[in-house]
Amino acid sequence: MKVILIMLLLQAVVQAQEFEILQKDKKFSQKSLVLKVGDSVSFKNEDSFAHNIFSLSDIKTFDLGSYSQGQARKVVFDKEGVVEVECAIHPNMLLKIEVKK
Amino acid sequence: MKWRMLRSVFRVSMLVLALQACAAQASDKSIMPREIFPLKETALAAEYRGKLVFGRYCYLCHGVNADGNGRKAKMYNPRPANLLLSDKNDAYKALIIRRGGAAMGRSEFMPPWGEELTDEQIADVVIYLGSIRQPPSP
Numbered sequence A: 001m002k003v004i005l006i007m008l009l010l011q012a013v014v015q016a017q018e019f020e021i022l023q024k025d026k027k028f029s030q031k032s033l034v035l036k037v038g039d040s041v042s043f044k045n046e047d048s049f050a051h052n053i054f055s056l057s058d059i060k061t062f063d064l065g066s067y068s069q070g071q072a073r074k075v076v077f078d079k080e081g082v083v084e085v086e087c088a089i090h091p092n093m094l095l096k097i098e099v100k101k
Numbered sequence B: 001m002k003w004r005m006l007r008s009v010f011r012v013s014m015l016v017l018a019l020q021a022c023a024a025q026a027s028d029k030s031i032m033p034r035e036i037f038p039l040k041e042t043a044l045a046a047e048y049r050g051k052l053v054f055g056r057y058c059y060l061c062h063g064v065n066a067d068g069n070g071r072k073a074k075m076y077n078p079r080p081a082n083l084l085l086s087d088k089n090d091a092y093k094a095l096i097i098r099r100g101g102a103a104m105g106r107s108e109f110m111p112p113w114g115e116e117l118t119d120e121q122i123a124d125v126v127i128y129l130g131s132i133r134q135p136p137s138p
Helices: A002-015 B002-036 B043-062 B090-099 B119-132
Strands: A018-024 A032-036 A040-045 A051-057 A060-067 A072-076 A081-087 A094-100
Touching: A018 A032, A040 A051, A060 A072, B043 B119, B090 B119
Parallel strands: A018 A040, A032 A094
Antiparallel strands: A040 A072, A051 A060, A051 A081, A081 A094
């Protein structure tokens, strides 16, 4: 039984994908993104100033803090639903992530 | 014939009244902008601008009333500062806004706004915060 569970877990880990979203010119590189439960997104700052990416969505609440050019921070999306991602420093930045099963 | 004349007199009277109303409104408008938009160099103008900057950038954590109860506040422990009761002086406030919390040994979630806001905007926010600060209870 344990072996099966471990196999299933390993399979899930192997299948999980990592996406990259850039922050450039005070914009996200995409306005929306569709991914599967278990996938992750790396938020990379390509601007010469700091960004502070966060989400207050029910299914995924996070705050990556302020980070400067060249730095990236990763978030794993572990529940199904829609997540709105914003930047605390640049109120016009918005990214919608749809997490599917 | 008389009826036609009466009607004409009535129309002219209505026109005069309408013109008077328009003139009164126009003279009101000439006063309003000065009341709403005070001269740029005045402290009142700085406070007004500071309120706008605060409402765009700071409210997320510190709340629209600057009491520390913003939309993001629930995510943090300790919670964002209640700026109505802040005991920090203006120079300190300007510094923490410009450099961010981490550089000042405080919350890393307070961004370094010096990269986004101009010196004037930071000074305006400091003036606005001074204007809403509540006196310490005795």
